[in-house]
Amino acid sequence: MSLSRRNLVKLAGLSGLGLGLTACGRGFGGGGDGSGGGVQLNMVWWGDASRAQKTQAALDVFKKKNPGVTVKTEYQDSGPYKDKLATRFAAGNPPDLMMMRMDSLREYADRGALLDLNQHAGAIDLSGLSESARALAIVGDKSFGVPSGLNSIGFVVNRTLTEKYGVKIPDGDTWSWQDLAAFAREISKASGKKVYGTGFEAYTLANLIVFTRQRGEDFYTPDGKLGISEATLVAWFEMFQAMRADGGFPPAGFFENVGGSPQQSYLAKGAIASQIIPTNNFLGYNAAAGGNLVLLRMPGETTEKRRGQSIDTPALWSVAAQSKHPAETLKLLNFLINDPDASRATGTTRGVPANAKVAAEVRPSLPPDDQVATDYLIGLQKEQLPRSYTYPPGSSSIAAGMQSIATEVEFRRQTPRQGAAAFLDAGRKALGG
Helix, strand or coil: CCCCHHHHHHHHHCHHHCCCCCCCCCCCCCCCCCCCCCEEEEEEEECCHHHHHHHHHHHHHHHHHCCCEEEEEEEECHHHHHHHHHHHHHCCCCCCEEEECCCCHHHHHHCCCECCHHHHCCCCCCCCCCHHHHHCCEECCEECCEECCEECEEEEEEHHHHHHCCCCCCCCCCCCHHHHHHHHHHHHHHCCCCCECCCCCCCCHHHHHHHHHHCCCCCECCCCCECCCHHHHHHHHHHHHHHHHHCCCCCCCCCCCCCCCHHHCHHHHCCECEEEEEHHHHHHHHHHCCCCEEEECCCCCCCCCCCCCCCECCCEEEEECCCCCHHHHHHHHHHHHHCHHHHHHHCCECEECCCHHHHHHHHHHCCHHHHHHHHHHHHHHCCCCCCCCCCCCCHHHHHHHHHHHHHHHHCCCCCHHHHHHHHHHHHHHHCCC
8 A cells, every 4th residue: 555645744754753654674774885994984864775876886986096994874764864863963973974954954053063064175175066056055154064966946848748739838948837827727628637737736845935036035034034925825825726726737635645756656647747846856757757858947937026946955965073083074075076986876866966067077977867957957057046045943844834734725724825824823933933
């Protein structure tokens, strides 16, 4: 029996109560090289067996280039990762190098648990990163990590379906949210609602953050407060209601029983013609959907008050302040970020290489779909984009609250205005404001 996406989210949120998702038998200690003398580093992250294989391939290269240094890796499914990492720190046994969630960075940084990389400029070279990429780990005047890879979000359209139903794909550089609604309505009408024109979750913060910026606001302000207005939230919820009423968007509850992987998505099943995805997942979605997806920028980027897209990261690499081997750990981090051989081994499993020169160098060796995602990110980094601010402590509660409220609005148990007011009230309390 498969779990719905929403149930997965709910279970993940309960992991702190001992009800976390199963880690596929890995616990928080699967795989890696724990043999040999010299210095042994401990590196932890979340992901699956495929990512583990690629990560180990990079570490094999590191070991050859750095004899005497071995790396014991431990990986975990994403749901329980946050709690298990907190347990390690509470026990006084932090890993040397760890994958850090964006919604956890401030919490660890504020406690002094992470190494300030600005104090170790001679050991790690960040000159190959764009200002937008470097800013992702900045808290105040300190830097507590490096993007493990870069991504953004984008709109993918299934060209097989648009050609089948004779609907033109919008210009991804100039289209608006209204253009998306018109496109979605056309697809649904032409297919007799066998295919809905578009479908994506209202509760996904990455989508809402872009919409918020386009309206001239920041979802999170530089001082860690909520910057989104009630009017913007109302407009967001009303947009979904209007597209549903038009027939271009699936009915309430449509996404309740769909899995979270590309293979399980309605895009892969041909039930919707377009959706929003993280760009580092383009290869997986394109393969699952038949290989004829087109990657577009988000609607509204040239029609609203300002740009909404930003350069983001699936996660940061951070170093524990209490690492017993900081010099060797920084050497490993520098390798992962700046050595082309490391990025050739890992591919884009964690996004496009954060070092722009490395990204350009390894691009020809990537699969064609990864090249599409890489070109997308390289292009965005050349443009004037708003900064992506560090998530403040309490943001995990905000994400969970948004999912609950968006569901209430979706099923019309709350109006868009009621949902917006409830979200802002809960969000301000979560941030201590």
